[in-house]
Amino acid sequence: MSVLKKLSKMFSGSDSKNPEAKEAMSEDTGSPEPANPFKEEPPVQRRVIQAQVIVDQAEEGAPTDQILIKAEPSRDNEQCKFMVNRPLFEGYSWLFSNFEEAAGSPLAESVFSVDSVETLLLHDSTAVVTKTGAKGLPDWESLAKEVGSAIRKTLQAETELISQEIVKKIPSEEVVREEIQKVIDTEVNPGVAGHGGRITLTAIAGNSVTIEMGGGCQGCSAADLTLKQGIHNSFRKAVPYVGAIYDETDHAAGLNPYYR
Amino acid sequence: MPKLNRFRIEIETGERGTDLPVHFTINNHKLPLEDTQGGVGPTETFSGGFEIRSFAHSLTLVGPESGQWDIRKMKVDYDCEHTPPYSVVFDAVTLDDMTEVNIWRDPPLPTWDV
Numbered sequence: 239m240s241v242l243k244k245l246s247k248m249f250s251g252s253d254s255k256n257p258e259a260k261e262a263m264s265e266d267t268g269s270p271e272p273a274n275p276f277k278e279e280p281p282v283q284r285r286v287i288q289a290q291v292i293v294d295q296a297e298e299g300a301p302t303d304q305i306l307i308k309a310e311p312s313r314d315n316e317q318c319k320f321m322v323n324r325p326l327f328e329g330y331s332w333l334f335s336n337f338e339e340a341a342g343s344p345l346a347e348s349v350f351s352v353d354s355v356e357t358l359l360l361h362d363s364t365a366v367v368t369k370t371g372a373k374g375l376p377d378w379e380s381l382a383k384e385v386g387s388a389i390r391k392t393l394q395a396e397t398e399l400i401s402q403e404i405v406k407k408i409p410s411e412e413v414v415r416e417e418i419q420k421v422i423d424t425e426v427n428p429g430v431a432g433h434g435g436r437i438t439l440t441a442i443a444g445n446s447v448t449i450e451m452g453g454g455c456q457g458c459s460a461a462d463l464t465l466k467q468g469i470h471n472s473f474r475k476a477v478p479y480v481g482a483i484y485d486e487t488d489h490a491a492g493l494n495p496y497y498r
Numbered sequence: 499m500p501k502l503n504r505f506r507i508e509i510e511t512g513e514r515g516t517d518l519p520v521h522f523t524i525n526n527h528k529l530p531l532e533d534t535q536g537g538v539g540p541t542e543t544f545s546g547g548f549e550i551r552s553f554a555h556s557l558t559l560v561g562p563e564s565g566q567w568d569i570r571k572m573k574v575d576y577d578c579e580h581t582p583p584y585s586v587v588f589d590a591v592t593l594d595d596m597t598e599v600n601i602w603r604d605p606p607l608p609t610w611d612v
Binding site for chain 1: 556558560561569571572586587588589590591593595596597598599600601603604607608609610611612
């Protein structure tokens with residue numbers, strides 16, 4: 239390579255990492271680059287791992303014949319999780335998006351009979367209820383009592399909780415996995431790729447799906463919007479029998495998660 | 499996300515220990531734990547804390563500079579603003595020079611019987 243070409247590359251800055259260019263510089267100046275005393279060593283980028291949280295068994299309470307229901311509103315106050323000490327839909331999950339969809343499922347009919355209930359998601363022994371109306375209204379304190387009472391009455395009646403039509407609709411885990419993976423590959427990932435993001439299917443349990451948001455989605459402040467308005471809709475439209483959709487991404491991990 | 503006033507961690511080391519000081523990161527700033535007691539040798543118990551007075555976007559325990567550190571159990575006590583103090587117990591984990599473990603958990607959500 240001629241000296242002119244080497245100099246041209248050095249000053250254009252287009253090939254500063256090229257060893258030939260560095261070599262040319264030392265050849266031309268005849269001295270090595272001076273050490274910068276203020277230059278800091280880049281921090282070692284460690285991988286953040288997760289340790290499992292140990293739940294105190296005593297907190298879960300002793301077994302009892304009584305129907306015990308605990309209410310736990312979400313931080314944004316939009317939904318409330320009801321944890322019941324017996325199965326509601328064992329091994330599976332189902333989203334009732336409105337009152338009409340609840341027809342034929344006594345438990346869902348009973349919950350939707352409570353004013354202000356907008357949606358109901360059942361999974362194993364939990365029921366997650368979202369409410370209509372403005373944020374904060376009505377108060378979960380009173381609404382949760384009504385929902386809890388509706389769940390308890392249905393359980394006491396000892397009838398079938400979920401319509402058999404719904405149970406028959408749910409295919410095997412392999413089919414759910416295949417269908418969801420197809421939606422991720424053909425619709426979701428091409429959509430988020432423009433923002434440097436990618437979605438990975440991490441687990442299927444019954445018809446419940448767990449995903450992880452990576453790349454540009456991992457620390458993005460709009461990840462929740464992407465999840466709820468983009469991914470949920472795509473999954474439910476293409477795979478109508480999908481139940482709960484969970485995101486297990488650690489959105490705060492990494493060096494600058496909110497600025498990537 | 500609440501403001502974390504201070505936290506204290508108690509670490510039970512398993513078969514493979516490490517050397518002091520023990521470092522943690524708060525929002526990716528690496529610092530040594532203060533007000534420490536005990537050791538981090540095999541089967542030893544160590545405790546230390548730090549007065550943070552800031553919002554914890556991330557809080558991690560940093561692995562050793564070399565070798566592996568078997569942690570049998572960790573208990574973290576958090577003191578956050580406008581929230582009653584709470585504790586979280588973490589299960590076993592092994593750290594090395596390329597890993598750190600997340601020790602931040604949001605305050606528990608209020609629950610009640612209905």
